[in-house]
Structures are given as C-alpha cells and as structure tokens.
Amino acid sequence: MKITTWNVNSLNVRLPQVQNWLADNQPDILALQELKLDQDKFPAPALQMMGWNAVWSGQKTYNGVALISRHELQDVHTGLPALPDDPQRRVIAATVNGVRVINVYCVNGEALDSPKFEYKRQWFAALADFVRGELARHEKLVLLGDFNIAPADADCYDPEKWHEKIHCSSEERSWFKNLLDLGLTDSLRQIRPEGAFYTWFDYRGAMFQRKLGLRIDHQLISPALSALLQDVTVDLDARAQERPSDHAPVTAVFDL
Template sequence: MKFATWNVNSLKVRLPQVLQWLAETPVDVLALQELKLDQDKFPLAEIEAAGYRAVWYGQKTYNGVALLVRAPFEIEDPVLGIPGYDDPQRRVIAATVNGVRVIGAYCVNGESIESDKYVYKLEWYARLHDYLALEVEKHPACVLMGDFNIAPDDRDVYDVEAWRDKVLCSVPERAAFEGLLALGLTDAFRVFNQEDKQYSWWDYRAAMFRRNLGLRIDHILVTDALKARATECVIDKAPRKWERPSDHAPVVITLAD
C-alpha cells in the first residue's frame, strides 16, 4: 500500500493537479490539507471518477482536510475533528483503511512566536498529542500525516540562523513534535533519508523552489507496526514544478503487505 500527504493550498484551484498526480501516482490513501472549501463544495464527483472514495471536513476560505481512498478499499469509522475539542478550525480527520488507522492533520501555523496564534498552536498540539495517544493505544497500525508546520531539526531548514527561534522552528514547537514521537511514532522519511536540504515546502517568492530554499514541514509518522512494513518514504517534488502549483510537495510512504 501507498499512503501520501499533500497540502494543496486550495482544492478548488489545485483539483486538476491532484487528479493528474493520482493518475500518475495511484496511491491508496491521500491525505489533503488546506481544502479552503465549504463542506458542500467538495468535488466528490471528480474524485470518484478518478477511482477514489472520500471523507472530508471542509471550511470556507481556510483550513479543511480530506482523505481520498482508492477503491475498492473502504473508509471505516471516520471521525471529523479531535473528539471533545470544540475547535472552530477544521484541521483533523481520521478513518480506518484496510486495517490501518489513518489520521490526516493540518496543524496550526502560529504566525509568529509573539502572536496569539502561536499560543493557540502550542495548545492545539497538546490536544493533538492527547488524541493521538488514545488512537495509538487502540490501533497498533496507525499513521499520522499532514502539514505539521514544524521543521523538526536544523537539517530541515535552508537557513538555520535566519530561522532560529522563529515560528516553525522554535524550541517549544520542536518539543511538541518530539512529544508525538514519544508516543511510539517514527518520522518515516528519516528512516530512509538522513540528508539535509530535503524540503517539502518552498515559498512562492524569490525563486525559492528553483534555488531549493525550503523547509521540511510535511511529515508521515508511523507506529512500529507500520515502520516494520515501510520500504520507502519520499518527497515527490514533481508537482511543485507544474503550472499553478501548491507551495507544498506530496510525501509518500510505501508499505509492504
């Protein structure tokens, strides 16, 4: 099986790219972030025509997440949002697919460490941690994937000094990321690739992609049961070169049966 995550930065704008990518890279589960669509505006007909089923949690203009699941796999026990957390922002979605509990997340950006949004980010991560602890306990085969808006260490940042103690790279954010790993999860990309300058997001400005000045903020975290099955985890930079691209690239993990 193949699982992938991709922040598409507006599904309305990027639907052609998503359909093209699925045709060329037929993953079994794709977690999408930043749909920027109302719940009733989701392009289900187009997704189904491409051979996928879907569950989604939409929000106009901002946020929004979805799981696309390739037929004939079923979407079982879907959950929208973090149970018990009255979050006005629609950022988390979960379902079981072929025995794997899949959680897709669009984590809070935080804006700047001086912002109230940064406080919200750390509080939000604490809620995610508690939710994930329960999910991992219930589902030995569990994957959390999405746009985490955290670069876990200095290898994941194109200019370490410029980003030091800034949002996405601050010590408390990185501690929150480590807290998720402490639940028994592994950063799947780093199982296979220990190099620096491996990024999943590049600003649209100043030819940042062409110059490979980016951050690795899109991640796939897996439990030990899935880590044992993992054969590859890569960042697919090809769609970032397409016309009207998202500023993020998909991350894909391959699991042996």
C-alpha cells in the same frame, strides 16, 4: 501500500493537478490539507467518476482536510476531542485496510509573540492526547499532514536565519518530539537519516527554483508500520508545475 500527504493550498485551484496526480501515481491513500472550500463544495462526484472514495471536513476560505482512497474508508472521525468547540477544520481520521490514518493540518502560529501561537500550543497538546488514544486502539497507525514544524536544523535551508522563529523554535520542536515519544517514528528520517528533503517552498523570492525550503510535511508511523516501511519520497515535480501548491507531496511505501 502507498500513502501520500499533500497540502494542496486550495482544492478548487488544484483539482486538475490532484486528479492527474492520482491517475499517474495510484496511491492507496491520499491525504489532503488546506482544501479551502465548504463541506458541500468538495468535488466528490468528480473523484467518484475516477473510481475514488473520499471523506472530508471542509471550511470556506481556510483549512479543510480530506482522505481519498480506492478502498473503503471506515470509522471516520473529525476534530480533536480536547477542543470540542474549535471551529477550525484541521483533523480527519479513518481506517483503510487495517491502517488508521490521521490527517492533520496543524496550526501555523504566525509568530512566537502572536496570540495564534498560544492556540498552536493548545492545539498540539490536544493532538498528542488524541493520538495517544488512537495508538492504544490501532496497531498500524500513521499520523500525517502539514505539521508547520521543521523538526531539526537539517530540515531548514538556513538554520541561523530561522533560529527560534516560527516553525523552527525550540518549543515547537518539543511538541514534535512529544509526538515521537508516544512511540511514533519520523518515516523519512528512518529511510534517509541525513540530507535536506524540503517539502514547502515560499512562493516569494523564487525559493523553489533556488532549492530553499523547509521540511514541514511529515508521516509519523507506529512501530508496526515502521517495520514494514520500504521508502519515503518527496515529489518535487508536483511543486514544479504551473500554478502549484507551495507544498510537495510526501509518499511513504509499506510492504503491506
């Protein structure tokens, strides 16, 4: 089974790239973040014509998440139970061939002294509560998406510059560890314990061309999937396209 996460930073802009990527790579599941379109604007007919099923939670201009698969998507859930009034569309979960997939577009937080950082703090606590319950119900589970956290200095091109800055602060990294402490494994680091594998590159300053990025897109997997993990890759070719997303797809392959 091949599972991919990709923050597309506007599906309206990137739909042809997504369609080409699906045709070329044939994943079992593609999780998208930052759709940036209303619920009724999702291009389901275009994907269906290609043979793909989809479920999504859209929001105009901001946020939005989707799961795309050739297989049936069952037991679909959106949002975080601990934040029932949250208007931001950041979570969608479904079961595909016995694997529970939780797709998240985690809060950015803006800066450590921003009011948005308090929202990020509350949101990650609510996410941990949700994932804890999902793990109790699903042996095979993957929590994936854009986490907006680089979990270690090795996941940042300049640790000194980013020290205690947004995405790289000690507090944010503690939230990431809280998720791992639920029993999840960072799939990329299981396969490649060392080295730089950046998934996000700022559009400014030719950061992609200079290979200066952060690893903030992740797939965290339950023990049952960890035992079946074969490989994890970051598709930098997708980031190198004309008018690309600022994120690269991250794919995990399982013997399933």
